[in-house]
Amino acid sequence: MFLSMALGLYALCSVRLRGRGLRCQEQQRRVRHHSRRLIRSINYPWQRVYQQRMSFEMMSEELCVRQLRFNKEAIGRLCDILQGDLRPSSKCRTALSVAMKVTTALNFYACGSYQASVGHMCKITQSAARACIHQVTDAIFRKASNFIRFDMSPVELRGRAVRFHRIAGFPKVLGVIAGSHIQLKAPNDQPISYMNSRGFHSLNVMIVCDAQMRILAVNADHKGSADDAFVLENSSLAQFMNKCPQRSGWLLGSSSYPLKTWLMVPYSKTQSKAQQRYNCAHVCTWQRGQDTVKLLKSRFQCLNRSKGILQYSPVKVSKIVVVCCALHNFALDQGQTLQPMEDTVSETDQLDTPDLDTVDTQESLKKTPTAAARAIREQLVDDRFGL
Known part of the structure; x- marks a missing residue:
C-alpha cells in the first residue's frame, strides 16, 4: 500500500511539472530523489538483523592461542592497556568494541592472512577489518617504548x-x-x-x-x-x-x-x-x-x-x-x-x-x-x- 502511494505521488508531481520547461528539471530531480527515499524507507526492515561478530571472549582457549598467539587472560590485559586509544567514539550499538578491534588485529599479525580473510574469521567486513588493523597498529606503535627498552x-x-x-x-x-x-x-x-x-x-x-x-x-x-x-x-x-x-x-x-x-x-x-x-x-x-x-x-x-x-x-x-x-x-x-x-x-x-x-x-x-x-x-x- 505504501509503495503504491509513493508511486502515485511521483506520477502526480511529474504530470504537474511536465511541460514547464528547463526550469522545472531541478524540481523533477528533487521529486525523484524524495520518492526513492520514501520507497527505500518502506522496504527497509524495521529492525535490522546483524551477523554475530566473534571476539576473543567468544573463542576457546585453544583457538585463542592458535589464531591469536595469546591466551584470553593476556589478550584481556592488552585490551586494558589499549582501552584509552581504541574506545569507540560513537555510541552506536554497531560500533566495534576494543575487544573486537584487538582480536581482528592479532589475527592478522598471527596468521598473515589478507584483510578480507581476517574479516571473515571475525565476522566483519573487509573495510572494518582494515580500520581495526590500522587503529590497533597505531595504538601499539605509540606505546612501543613501554615494551621495547634497552636497559x-x-x-x-x-x-x-x-x-x-x-x-x-x-x-x-x-x-x-x-x-x-x-x-x-x-x-x-x-x-x-x-x-x-x-x-x-x-x-x-x-x-x-x-x-x-x-x-x-x-x-x-x-x-x-x-x-x-x-x-x-x-x-x-x-x-x-x-x-x-x-x-x-x-x-x-x-x-x-x-x-x-x-x-x-x-x-x-x-x-x-x-x-x-x-x-x-x-x-x-x-x-x-x-x-x-x-x-x-x-x-x-x-x-x-x-x-x-x-x-x-x-x-x-x-x-x-x-x-x-x-x-x-x-x-x-x-x-x-x-x-x-x-x-x-x-x-x-x-x-x-x-x-x-x-x-x-x-x-x-x-x-x-x-x-x-x-x-x-x-x-x-x-x-x-x-x-
Missing part, C-alpha cells in the same frame, strides 16, 4: 652478560644484533631502492636481543637495498653506544657489520687456535639473535615471507614490524611460549651475511676497523680464549 643499568648489564656467558663462554655481551628482510609490495616511490640482493622488495630490519630472546631495540626504517653496515651506522643504536658512558661490554654482530670498540665480529681468517675458539664462541652466542628472528616470525606470520607479502606502504610495514616486536616482548612477559615453526627456518634471511672466507670482497667492509677496535678484540682473545 643499560649496571644491574641489568651484569645479569644480561651472565646469561650470555652461559651459552658459550663469551664475556661481557650486552646483546646480539640480527637482521632480516621483511617483504612488502613494490612501493610507488622509488621501488628499485627497496629491491634486495635476492630480488624482492623489502625493508632491512635490524634487531637487538638478549639471551632470553627479548628484543631490546629494533630499526625498521631502511630500504632493502641498504646493507647491514649502513643500517647500523645510521641507527640510533650506534649513536647511543658511541656516547654511552656506562658501557662495560659489547654487542655481537655477524661478519656483515664492521668491527667497533662496542661491536665484536668474527675473524674473516683465523690465524691461531685462540682466534678459532673466539669465532666458535662468537657464532654460538650470536645464534641467539637468529633464533629470536625465527621465533618472531613464527609468532607473527605476517612477517613470514612464505605466508604472503604485506600489502602496505613502507611506513605502515615499518610500524607493523615494530608492533610485532613489542607484542613479542609482551608475550614473553605474559609467559606465552612458542616453538619456531619449520617453515620459518628459511625466513631468517640476513641477506648481507657473507661467508667468512669471502668477507673482504664485500662493499660494506671496505672500511678498515680502527686501531682501538682491533686492540680490544686482540686483548679479548688473549685474555679469554688464549691457553
Whole structure:
C-alpha cells in the first residue's frame, strides 16, 4: 500500500511539472530523489538483523592461542592497556568494541592472512577489518617504548652478560644484533631502492636481543637495498653506544657489520687456535639473535615471507614490524611460549651475511676497523680464549 502511494505521488508531481520547461528539471530531480527515499524507507526492515561478530571472549582457549598467539587472560590485559586509544567514539550499538578491534588485529599479525580473510574469521567486513588493523597498529606503535627498552643499568648489564656467558663462554655481551628482510609490495616511490640482493622488495630490519630472546631495540626504517653496515651506522643504536658512558661490554654482530670498540665480529681468517675458539664462541652466542628472528616470525606470520607479502606502504610495514616486536616482548612477559615453526627456518634471511672466507670482497667492509677496535678484540682473545 505504501509503495503504491509513493508511486502515485511521483506520477502526480511529474504530470504537474511536465511541460514547464528547463526550469522545472531541478524540481523533477528533487521529486525523484524524495520518492526513492520514501520507497527505500518502506522496504527497509524495521529492525535490522546483524551477523554475530566473534571476539576473543567468544573463542576457546585453544583457538585463542592458535589464531591469536595469546591466551584470553593476556589478550584481556592488552585490551586494558589499549582501552584509552581504541574506545569507540560513537555510541552506536554497531560500533566495534576494543575487544573486537584487538582480536581482528592479532589475527592478522598471527596468521598473515589478507584483510578480507581476517574479516571473515571475525565476522566483519573487509573495510572494518582494515580500520581495526590500522587503529590497533597505531595504538601499539605509540606505546612501543613501554615494551621495547634497552636497559643499560649496571644491574641489568651484569645479569644480561651472565646469561650470555652461559651459552658459550663469551664475556661481557650486552646483546646480539640480527637482521632480516621483511617483504612488502613494490612501493610507488622509488621501488628499485627497496629491491634486495635476492630480488624482492623489502625493508632491512635490524634487531637487538638478549639471551632470553627479548628484543631490546629494533630499526625498521631502511630500504632493502641498504646493507647491514649502513643500517647500523645510521641507527640510533650506534649513536647511543658511541656516547654511552656506562658501557662495560659489547654487542655481537655477524661478519656483515664492521668491527667497533662496542661491536665484536668474527675473524674473516683465523690465524691461531685462540682466534678459532673466539669465532666458535662468537657464532654460538650470536645464534641467539637468529633464533629470536625465527621465533618472531613464527609468532607473527605476517612477517613470514612464505605466508604472503604485506600489502602496505613502507611506513605502515615499518610500524607493523615494530608492533610485532613489542607484542613479542609482551608475550614473553605474559609467559606465552612458542616453538619456531619449520617453515620459518628459511625466513631468517640476513641477506648481507657473507661467508667468512669471502668477507673482504664485500662493499660494506671496505672500511678498515680502527686501531682501538682491533686492540680490544686482540686483548679479548688473549685474555679469554688464549691457553
